[in-house]
Amino acid sequence: MSSDLRAELTQNLDEAEWEWLIPHAQRDAVIVVTRELDLLDVAEAIANDNIPSVQQWIDEQLIAKPTTVQLGEWNGDRTKRFHTLIIQPYVLVQEIN
Template identity: 80%
Template sequence: MSDLRAELTEILDEAEWEWLIPHVQRDAVILVVPELSLVDVGVAIASDKIPSVQQWIDEQLITKPTTVQVGEWNCSRSKRFNTLIVQPYVLVQEITAVSAK
Protein backbone atom coordinates (compact mmCIF):
# COMPACT_ATOMS: atom_id res chain seq x y z
CA MET A 1 0.00 0.00 0.00
CA SER A 2 2.80 2.42 0.83
CA ASP A 3 4.30 1.78 -2.62
CA LEU A 4 1.00 2.76 -4.22
CA ARG A 5 0.76 5.87 -2.05
CA ALA A 6 4.33 6.84 -2.97
CA GLU A 7 3.67 6.22 -6.66
CA LEU A 8 0.50 8.33 -6.63
CA THR A 9 2.21 11.10 -4.67
CA GLU A 10 4.94 11.13 -7.31
CA ILE A 11 2.47 11.67 -10.18
CA LEU A 12 0.38 14.33 -8.43
CA ASP A 13 0.49 17.38 -10.70
CA GLU A 14 -1.18 20.60 -11.81
CA ALA A 15 -3.13 20.98 -15.02
CA GLU A 16 -4.74 23.81 -16.91
CA TRP A 17 -8.45 23.54 -17.62
CA GLU A 18 -7.89 23.18 -21.36
CA TRP A 19 -5.83 20.02 -20.76
CA LEU A 20 -8.76 18.47 -18.87
CA ILE A 21 -11.46 19.15 -21.47
CA PRO A 22 -10.92 15.88 -23.42
CA HIS A 23 -11.17 13.91 -20.15
CA VAL A 24 -14.40 15.71 -19.20
CA GLN A 25 -15.78 14.91 -22.66
CA ARG A 26 -15.14 11.19 -22.09
CA ASP A 27 -16.73 11.45 -18.60
CA ALA A 28 -13.50 10.48 -16.81
CA VAL A 29 -13.03 13.48 -14.50
CA ILE A 30 -13.88 13.17 -10.81
CA LEU A 31 -13.98 16.37 -8.78
CA VAL A 32 -12.63 15.95 -5.23
CA VAL A 33 -13.46 18.49 -2.49
CA PRO A 34 -10.47 20.33 -1.00
CA GLU A 35 -11.07 18.70 2.39
CA LEU A 36 -10.00 15.32 0.98
CA SER A 37 -6.51 14.38 -0.14
CA LEU A 38 -6.24 13.51 -3.83
CA VAL A 39 -3.73 10.81 -2.90
CA ASP A 40 -6.09 9.28 -0.29
CA VAL A 41 -8.92 9.18 -2.84
CA GLY A 42 -6.59 7.78 -5.49
CA VAL A 43 -5.37 5.02 -3.16
CA ALA A 44 -8.96 4.11 -2.24
CA ILE A 45 -10.03 3.93 -5.90
CA ALA A 46 -6.94 2.01 -7.03
CA SER A 47 -7.31 -0.43 -4.10
CA ASP A 48 -11.06 -0.98 -4.67
CA LYS A 49 -11.95 0.35 -1.21
CA ILE A 50 -15.61 0.45 -2.17
CA PRO A 51 -17.03 1.45 1.26
CA SER A 52 -14.80 4.55 1.47
CA VAL A 53 -15.44 5.57 -2.13
CA GLN A 54 -19.20 4.99 -1.77
CA GLN A 55 -19.29 7.09 1.40
CA TRP A 56 -17.52 9.97 -0.38
CA ILE A 57 -19.98 9.69 -3.26
CA ASP A 58 -22.95 9.61 -0.88
CA GLU A 59 -21.63 12.69 0.95
CA GLN A 60 -20.92 14.40 -2.40
CA LEU A 61 -17.24 14.74 -1.52
CA ILE A 62 -16.33 13.23 -4.89
CA THR A 63 -18.55 14.05 -7.85
CA LYS A 64 -18.62 14.42 -11.58
CA PRO A 65 -18.35 18.08 -12.63
CA THR A 66 -21.74 19.69 -13.23
CA THR A 67 -22.59 21.44 -16.48
CA VAL A 68 -22.59 24.71 -14.51
CA GLN A 69 -19.04 24.08 -13.27
CA VAL A 70 -17.85 23.11 -16.74
CA GLY A 71 -19.43 26.29 -18.12
CA GLU A 72 -17.68 28.43 -15.51
CA TRP A 73 -14.35 26.74 -16.20
CA ASN A 74 -14.84 27.27 -19.96
CA CYS A 75 -15.30 31.01 -19.29
CA SER A 76 -12.12 31.13 -17.21
CA ARG A 77 -9.68 29.21 -19.36
CA SER A 78 -6.79 30.10 -17.07
CA LYS A 79 -8.30 27.90 -14.34
CA ARG A 80 -5.85 25.40 -12.81
CA PHE A 81 -6.39 22.13 -10.99
CA ASN A 82 -4.39 19.72 -8.90
CA THR A 83 -4.67 16.40 -10.72
CA LEU A 84 -4.03 12.74 -10.17
CA ILE A 85 -4.50 10.07 -12.83
CA VAL A 86 -5.89 6.77 -11.54
CA GLN A 87 -6.89 4.95 -14.72
CA PRO A 88 -9.47 5.31 -16.12
CA TYR A 89 -10.14 8.43 -14.04
CA VAL A 90 -8.58 11.84 -13.66
CA LEU A 91 -9.08 13.11 -10.11
CA VAL A 92 -9.08 16.90 -9.85
CA GLN A 93 -9.29 19.62 -7.23
CA GLU A 94 -9.80 23.25 -8.09
CA ILE A 95 -6.91 25.51 -7.21
CA THR A 96 -8.43 28.61 -5.69
CA ALA A 97 -6.75 31.89 -4.89
CA VAL A 98 -6.05 32.12 -1.18
CA SER A 99 -7.35 35.35 0.23
CA ALA A 100 -5.00 37.30 2.46
CA LYS A 101 -6.13 37.85 6.00
Protein backbone atom coordinates in the same frame (compact mmCIF):
# COMPACT_ATOMS: atom_id res chain seq x y z
CA MET B 1 -2.26 0.09 2.41
CA SER B 2 0.77 -0.09 0.19
CA SER B 3 3.33 2.63 0.75
CA ASP B 4 4.65 1.84 -2.75
CA LEU B 5 1.29 2.80 -4.22
CA ARG B 6 1.21 5.97 -2.13
CA ALA B 7 4.72 6.89 -3.31
CA GLU B 8 3.78 6.24 -6.93
CA LEU B 9 0.61 8.33 -6.60
CA THR B 10 2.56 11.14 -4.95
CA GLN B 11 4.96 11.19 -7.91
CA ASN B 12 2.03 11.38 -10.32
CA LEU B 13 0.36 14.28 -8.53
CA ASP B 14 0.38 17.22 -10.90
CA GLU B 15 -1.16 20.57 -11.73
CA ALA B 16 -3.07 21.25 -14.90
CA GLU B 17 -5.08 24.00 -16.52
CA TRP B 18 -8.70 23.28 -17.42
CA GLU B 19 -7.73 23.51 -21.11
CA TRP B 20 -5.75 20.28 -20.69
CA LEU B 21 -8.59 18.55 -18.83
CA ILE B 22 -11.36 19.26 -21.36
CA PRO B 23 -10.78 16.09 -23.46
CA HIS B 24 -11.06 14.01 -20.27
CA ALA B 25 -14.27 15.83 -19.31
CA GLN B 26 -15.65 15.12 -22.77
CA ARG B 27 -15.16 11.39 -22.26
CA ASP B 28 -16.81 11.71 -18.81
CA ALA B 29 -13.62 10.70 -16.98
CA VAL B 30 -13.14 13.72 -14.70
CA ILE B 31 -13.99 13.30 -11.02
CA VAL B 32 -14.01 16.40 -8.84
CA VAL B 33 -12.67 15.94 -5.32
CA THR B 34 -13.62 18.60 -2.76
CA ARG B 35 -10.89 20.27 -0.76
CA GLU B 36 -12.09 18.54 2.43
CA LEU B 37 -10.51 15.34 1.12
CA ASP B 38 -6.89 14.51 0.42
CA LEU B 39 -6.47 13.79 -3.29
CA LEU B 40 -3.99 11.01 -2.51
CA ASP B 41 -6.41 9.32 -0.09
CA VAL B 42 -9.13 9.30 -2.75
CA ALA B 43 -6.77 8.00 -5.45
CA GLU B 44 -5.52 5.28 -3.13
CA ALA B 45 -9.07 4.20 -2.25
CA ILE B 46 -10.05 4.02 -5.92
CA ALA B 47 -6.87 2.15 -6.87
CA ASN B 48 -7.48 -0.36 -4.05
CA ASP B 49 -11.21 -0.78 -4.88
CA ASN B 50 -12.10 0.50 -1.42
CA ILE B 51 -15.82 0.60 -2.27
CA PRO B 52 -17.11 1.58 1.22
CA SER B 53 -14.94 4.72 1.40
CA VAL B 54 -15.58 5.72 -2.21
CA GLN B 55 -19.34 5.16 -1.83
CA GLN B 56 -19.42 7.23 1.36
CA TRP B 57 -17.63 10.12 -0.38
CA ILE B 58 -20.07 9.91 -3.29
CA ASP B 59 -23.03 9.85 -0.88
CA GLU B 60 -21.64 12.89 0.94
CA GLN B 61 -20.98 14.60 -2.41
CA LEU B 62 -17.27 14.92 -1.60
CA ILE B 63 -16.41 13.33 -4.94
CA ALA B 64 -18.57 13.74 -8.03
CA LYS B 65 -18.60 14.25 -11.76
CA PRO B 66 -18.43 17.97 -12.62
CA THR B 67 -21.79 19.72 -12.71
CA THR B 68 -23.04 21.60 -15.76
CA VAL B 69 -22.48 24.82 -13.80
CA GLN B 70 -18.87 23.90 -12.99
CA LEU B 71 -18.18 22.91 -16.60
CA GLY B 72 -19.62 26.23 -17.77
CA GLU B 73 -17.46 28.22 -15.34
CA TRP B 74 -14.31 26.29 -16.20
CA ASN B 75 -14.92 26.47 -19.95
CA GLY B 76 -15.13 30.24 -19.46
CA ASP B 77 -11.78 30.27 -17.66
CA ARG B 78 -9.62 27.68 -19.39
CA THR B 79 -6.52 28.75 -17.47
CA LYS B 80 -8.13 27.76 -14.14
CA ARG B 81 -5.73 25.44 -12.37
CA PHE B 82 -6.35 22.12 -10.67
CA HIS B 83 -4.39 19.55 -8.73
CA THR B 84 -4.70 16.40 -10.82
CA LEU B 85 -4.05 12.73 -10.38
CA ILE B 86 -4.71 10.09 -13.01
CA ILE B 87 -6.18 6.80 -11.82
CA GLN B 88 -7.13 4.97 -15.01
CA PRO B 89 -9.67 5.46 -16.45
CA TYR B 90 -10.34 8.55 -14.31
CA VAL B 91 -8.69 11.90 -13.82
CA LEU B 92 -9.18 13.19 -10.29
CA VAL B 93 -9.18 16.97 -10.05
CA GLN B 94 -9.23 19.37 -7.13
CA GLU B 95 -9.67 23.11 -7.60
CA ILE B 96 -6.75 25.37 -6.70
CA ASN B 97 -7.85 28.77 -5.42
